Amino acid sequence: MNLIRHCTEQCWDILQQISDPEIPVLSVVDLGMIRGVDLNQQDEIVVRLTPTYSGCPATDVLKDEIEQAFTKHALTPVKVIVDLSEAWTTDWMSQDGKDKLKKYGIAPPKGEAHSCGTHVALSDGIECPHCHSLQTKLLSEFSSTACKALYQCQDCLEPFDYFKCI
Numbered sequence: 001m002n003l004i005r006h007c008t009e010q011c012w013d014i015l016q017q018i019s020d021p022e023i024p025v026l027s028v029v030d031l032g033m034i035r036g037v038d039l040n041q042q043d044e045i046v047v048r049l050t051p052t053y054s055g056c057p058a059t060d061v062l063k064d065e066i067e068q069a070f071t072k073h074a075l076t077p078v079k080v081i082v083d084l085s086e087a088w089t090t091d092w093m094s095q096d097g098k099d100k101l102k103k104y105g106i107a108p109p110k111g112e113a114h115s116c117g118t119h120v121a122l123s124d125g126i127e128c129p130h131c132h133s134l135q136t137k138l139l140s141e142f143s144s145t146a147c148k149a150l151y152q153c154q155d156c157l158e159p160f161d162y163f164k165c166i
Helices: 002-015 059-072 095-104
Strands: 034-039 045-049 078-082 136-140 148-153 159-163
Touching: 002 034, 002 045, 002 059, 045 059, 059 078
Parallel strands: 045 078
Antiparallel strands: 034 045, 136 148, 148 159
């Protein structure tokens, strides 16, 4: 039993090193994209991966990176399953991941996804990740990706992305 626990902990440590291609300061664990690590009856390590959206073009790249990382650490056989049984949500992001986003210059999601409804109601007053002011203005509901909105701080005048609550 301790061997299985050690293996599982090692798997999670490795997954913490797999970066999101879009926001490289975040790992797939920080984002909550890893929904489980188990050992099946065929003694395969099974990693359940839920991409941030079902059509994510990086899904195959992430699967390959996970398989390569596990192989490098002699944790084989490994099987990465794309799990779309539930849609990914910002509620799955770790607090550590949200803190990393803020340090990177992206305002983390505010609130819980289940309370946001189908349309994210955006308003002024999202905390600026640069100077921490709440004197911010929504410039556009969409930024570099559909999951982010563009804001500008009225105090430091810096523009910044806000990762929407989804």
